[in-house]
């Protein structure tokens with residue numbers, strides 16, 4: 556096999572087809588004009604010498620929240636340069652910060668790095684009050700306009716001390732604004748009422764994209780990223796896209812698949828990229844079949860990751876359902892599954908939990924969409940019971956179980972039963 560699949564590549568700019576913001580940032584977001592205008596409104600007080608409003612930006616994953624805020628921050632930098640204003644924008648990705656303490660140490664680090672360069676250590680061992688003072692001191696030292704963008708802030712859960720303090724800064728030397736970004740609607744509802752009223756002065760909601768919007772987003776990526784693909788006319792919409800490497804149905808199917816699930820632009824872009832890569836390897840036009848194949852591959856990976864992250868007890872409960880499924884009892888009740896669970900638990904010399912606990916584990920798996928749960932009567936006069944079936948491919952589920960060393964033996968038994 557040669558190093559590169561074809562002398563006639565389909566993808567000419569890989570960065571444009573990357574689903575995350577790291578390698579390529581679109582320069583405009585026509586689907587988000589309303590939301591961008593709302594971000595403008597947050598910044599508007601700066602025009603007359605005031606401080607920006609605080610805001611909470613929220614909506615499901617992959618809806619362009621981060622990229623929209625980043626674009627507006629770039630515009631703010633340009634505006635400030637033209638006006639001769641000092642502006643500092645700190646975009647802090649708070650993923651992994653599970654408390655206000657961690658958010659504050661991250662902010663101290665990021666603010667100090669502005670003057671001292673990269674590599675500043677996070678402060679350790681200080682109380683939260685001292686950390687917030689450090690943050691305010693750094694901001695005071697910087698002066699001018701300071702905007703703190705706290706992306707993926709939901710990790711802090713109900714520990715919203717940092718947001719409370721940051722949204723009420725006591726600084727005379729700087730105009731400070733805080734923008735929190737989250738894809739967790741519940742996070743917003745759980746915030747303390749004071750934080751809701753200060754941070755949530757402005758709330759900007761990003762609705763999920765529909766299939767037409769996703770088609771246009773994909774068309775723009777294709778226009779920049781694929782060979783022999785460009786727009787016929789000034790408007791860069793799907794209708795105006797002309798391509799010698801994409802079949803007509805490819806983008807509509809990609810957009811439809813992504814919009815059916817969550818309307819997630821990141822997922823749509825990834826699907827298009829993977830489909831193009833498969834077609835490129837086979838030296839074919841990118842067709843519906845490649846999109847379907849790429850979709851299956853993505854789904855498989857997602858299910859695998861989901862199962863891998865489950866606890867051993869849940870995996871054993873799942874093994875119980877799989878056994879029934881592959882031996883011709885596709886909709887077992889809790890009692891049947893519990894018996895199988897006990898046998899598998901013995902197999903690995905594991906701790907055995909009660910039937911009630913196993914039922915709870917099965918319900919958790921149903922919430923994760925790994926199982927489907929139904930509730931029906933067990934027969935005349937015998938009350939109602941829960942029944943479970945597998946919502947994912949059994950082979951994939953066994954493979955994922957076998958990746959857990961403790962469950963290798965259980966996976967082998969299941970493979971043998973399925974033969």
Ligand SMILES: Nc1ncnc2c1ncn2[C@@H]1O[C@H](COP(=O)(O)OP(=O)(O)OP(=O)(O)O)[C@@H](O)[C@H]1O
Pocket residue numbers: 573574575576579580581583584585586587614615616617618619620621622623737738761772820821824
């Ligand atoms: N309207 C759009 N036009 C072009 N690309 C877009 C658009 N919306 C989102 N994207 C792209 O989709 C990907 C995800 O966007 P982004 O990270 O901004 O989403 P998000 O809403 O912040 O997601 P999350 O909540 O998961 O962090 C990025 O590659 C981004 O460039």
